Amino acid sequence: MLSNVPGMPRSARAPITGPAAATVFTTVLTEGPVSRVDVARRTGLSSAAVTKAARPFIEAGYLEELASGGRTAPGAGRPANPLAIRPDREYFVGVKITGDDLIGVVTDLRADVRASARHALTGHDVGHVVRALADLAGELLSDPGVRDRAFCVGVAVSGDVDRVSGVVRYSPFLGWRDVPLAELLQDATGLTTTLENDVKALAVAEKWFGEGVGASTFALVTVGAGIGSALVVDGRVLRGAYGVAGEIGHVPVAEGPACSCGGQGCVEAIASGEAILTRARQVTGEPALSMADAVTRARGGDEPLREVFAAAGHAIGLGLAALVNLFGPERVVVSGEGVATYDLFEEQIRRTFEVHAFGSAARCRLAVRPLPFEEWARGAAAVAIQGLFAADRG
Amino acid sequence: MLSNVPGMPRSARAPITGPAAATVFTTVLTEGPVSRVDVARRTGLSSAAVTKAARPFIEAGYLEELASGGRTAPGAGRPANPLAIRPDREYFVGVKITGDDLIGVVTDLRADVRASARHALTGHDVGHVVRALADLAGELLSDPGVRDRAFCVGVAVSGDVDRVSGVVRYSPFLGWRDVPLAELLQDATGLTTTLENDVKALAVAEKWFGEGVGASTFALVTVGAGIGSALVVDGRVLRGAYGVAGEIGHVPVAEGPACSCGGQGCVEAIASGEAILTRARQVTGEPALSMADAVTRARGGDEPLREVFAAAGHAIGLGLAALVNLFGPERVVVSGEGVATYDLFEEQIRRTFEVHAFGSAARCRLAVRPLPFEEWARGAAAVAIQGLFAADRG
Numbered sequence: 001m002l003s004n005v006p007g008m009p010r011s012a013r014a015p016i017t018g019p020a021a022a023t024v025f026t027t028v029l030t031e032g033p034v035s036r037v038d039v040a041r042r043t044g045l046s047s048a049a050v051t052k053a054a055r056p057f058i059e060a061g062y063l064e065e066l067a068s069g070g071r072t073a074p075g076a077g078r079p080a081n082p083l084a085i086r087p088d089r090e091y092f093v094g095v096k097i098t099g100d101d102l103i104g105v106v107t108d109l110r111a112d113v114r115a116s117a118r119h120a121l122t123g124h125d126v127g128h129v130v131r132a133l134a135d136l137a138g139e140l141l142s143d144p145g146v147r148d149r150a151f152c153v154g155v156a157v158s159g160d161v162d163r164v165s166g167v168v169r170y171s172p173f174l175g176w177r178d179v180p181l182a183e184l185l186q187d188a189t190g191l192t193t194t195l196e197n198d199v200k201a202l203a204v205a206e207k208w209f210g211e212g213v214g215a216s217t218f219a220l221v222t223v224g225a226g227i228g229s230a231l232v233v234d235g236r237v238l239r240g241a242y243g244v245a246g247e248i249g250h251v252p253v254a255e256g257p258a259c260s261c262g263g264q265g266c267v268e269a270i271a272s273g274e275a276i277l278t279r280a281r282q283v284t285g286e287p288a289l290s291m292a293d294a295v296t297r298a299r300g301g302d303e304p305l306r307e308v309f310a311a312a313g314h315a316i317g318l319g320l321a322a323l324v325n326l327f328g329p330e331r332v333v334v335s336g337e338g339v340a341t342y343d344l345f346e347e348q349i350r351r352t353f354e355v356h357a358f359g360s361a362a363r364c365r366l367a368v369r370p371l372p373f374e375e376w377a378r379g380a381a382a383v384a385i386q387g388l389f390a391a392d393r394g
Numbered sequence: 395m396l397s398n399v400p401g402m403p404r405s406a407r408a409p410i411t412g413p414a415a416a417t418v419f420t421t422v423l424t425e426g427p428v429s430r431v432d433v434a435r436r437t438g439l440s441s442a443a444v445t446k447a448a449r450p451f452i453e454a455g456y457l458e459e460l461a462s463g464g465r466t467a468p469g470a471g472r473p474a475n476p477l478a479i480r481p482d483r484e485y486f487v488g489v490k491i492t493g494d495d496l497i498g499v500v501t502d503l504r505a506d507v508r509a510s511a512r513h514a515l516t517g518h519d520v521g522h523v524v525r526a527l528a529d530l531a532g533e534l535l536s537d538p539g540v541r542d543r544a545f546c547v548g549v550a551v552s553g554d555v556d557r558v559s560g561v562v563r564y565s566p567f568l569g570w571r572d573v574p575l576a577e578l579l580q581d582a583t584g585l586t587t588t589l590e591n592d593v594k595a596l597a598v599a600e601k602w603f604g605e606g607v608g609a610s611t612f613a614l615v616t617v618g619a620g621i622g623s624a625l626v627v628d629g630r631v632l633r634g635a636y637g638v639a640g641e642i643g644h645v646p647v648a649e650g651p652a653c654s655c656g657g658q659g660c661v662e663a664i665a666s667g668e669a670i671l672t673r674a675r676q677v678t679g680e681p682a683l684s685m686a687d688a689v690t691r692a693r694g695g696d697e698p699l700r701e702v703f704a705a706a707g708h709a710i711g712l713g714l715a716a717l718v719n720l721f722g723p724e725r726v727v728v729s730g731e732g733v734a735t736y737d738l739f740e741e742q743i744r745r746t747f748e749v750h751a752f753g754s755a756a757r758c759r760l761a762v763r764p765l766p767f768e769e770w771a772r773g774a775a776a777v778a779i780q781g782l783f784a785a786d787r788g
Binding site: 160215216217229231233234236238239240241242243244245246247248250251252253254255261262263264266318321322323324325326327328329330331355356358359360361363364 | 554609610611623625627628630632633634635636637638639640641642644645646647648649655656657658660712715716717718719720721722723724725749750752753754755757758
């Protein structure tokens, strides 16, 4: 499946030596094929600086120059010939850690998934998770042609993650506090490891390779077991001065019910998967009702159950209005495993949003998309790709 | 009051010729006195680039070099000697337009107010307002020593203001739509004119000369006739992809009452001056109750009236929690004419904020400050100072 490039030693990584190199490479990666002239125009660099910055990437096999007709034209160096990424030049491992399992992918430089695998977790002991993740990475990189060009792994975890220090500060699902996971994984896998909060990782993938391309500000909202969001301004994910930002799940929109965070009437207290199921059991008086049954019966027209989903949609719509009125994004992507039942709340989300969006903020486009679990792992791989450009890549 | 600098022709403006010049001048303006070595360290520029960028500012009288002891050391050029701004080198006019009057100030380069004046408006006709503003500017600049060093006016208006085109898109208080005010004022005053939304103008003043200095992200919230906010990320005020951002007054926090924006339960529908008065008249059954009386009686212990103010404080606290949980600012400044009665809602604002701030977001500092009306005009002057650095300064 994966073609090999002979003569590329394992140590040959993308030659990102400074800001100009990073800017040129990012531009070709996310917007290419694009000519040197256009790169210069879009980045404000001089043509000479673009040519100089591009050369080492061409020599190392990361970029190639296309002739006008799209063929490769090595060494020609005409400023108007488009530069293109060679996506197979480097591979990246991305892993999402959930409470139940590890979901892993291998992607190319464009974050296109080339292989995926899943390992169940039998416990949340840090050592066990580290070993399981190293095994999964080994399996994903079993092809030598892939392994020889993979240097980085990105790992996505829900909760409070400090990307810079590589520490999981708090993960409710895993019951972890202050685990130096990046260092442990680096030792166990030999791969440069970047940790990120899972929603922020998805936002990175959207920003570079999805709805966020070309949008100066956008938001990604995930709906499922939890409700979260990531806000991107000028290409950067807001992290919050105290590590908290994008917590749309904890925007207060009603007087009740109580939320696990200690607040009242948070979006998540009304619209999370668990909140919906709890309410569905209350209104039906069936304490053993399953989510699957609640969904089936709501779709079949059960009015009290339909109202439970509509109330969740109303709460999400209020949260979206708060987000859009405060933050003013160009686009919002709504995604997450909850989107599988989105037919039950989409109408109410949109209606509530339209009522509460202020003035021309109502023009903000809501794009609704399913989110297969593999996408979370792809987000983690996108973080690893982004890690190419971090000064401390190591 | 104002010292004159002989030999400075009126046309001599700050020689901001490119990004390095702007960066160096801004750093000395907002953080000086600061040595060239420290400017280089803080900006990432080379020492040689800082020295080269600083020289024209010293020659034009905008910056001066201090000896280690604080004395002026012309021409010495030692990299470790601090550079300081000469605040009197240029003056700026700032005007806030309200429905009732114009409030104007003259400030120096540091936005310190040197003089102020107020003109009543007898109508909202555009021509009348332009003439009144030109008269006010003439009065503020009647001292030739000031006039000869004033080139720019900043104007702050509430509503939807397009700073780039200089157009007031919509001002509810003035009843204006699509008024090209900057061009009209430029013709009438001869001063380079920059328009800005009034809350954003205040945020610019805070960012450069107030609580925002040194904070990567902060928010300014104003409480009064309306409730608004401005969010600053990496030194830039968020403007919203569709011109809407920071609308904390239109974050929905309750099921009701109806808001003028068409929504329900917006912060402003509960906590604006008018909303408080309406509710106070309802609970007392006194349709002619004045705000002054409501405040006096609430301070005197009238429980139903105290509850009206507490409900407003609760709504503001919920809006602040939404803002902080989504945006994660380092600090929030709460200000506005409503702060004069802040004793009546502060406790409830802080209590509600603490309950609903998510995790470590509760560490965000809320600074509460009175806002004399002159401050709005000072904000407008800060926008004019910031206009020095705009490429299209003209």
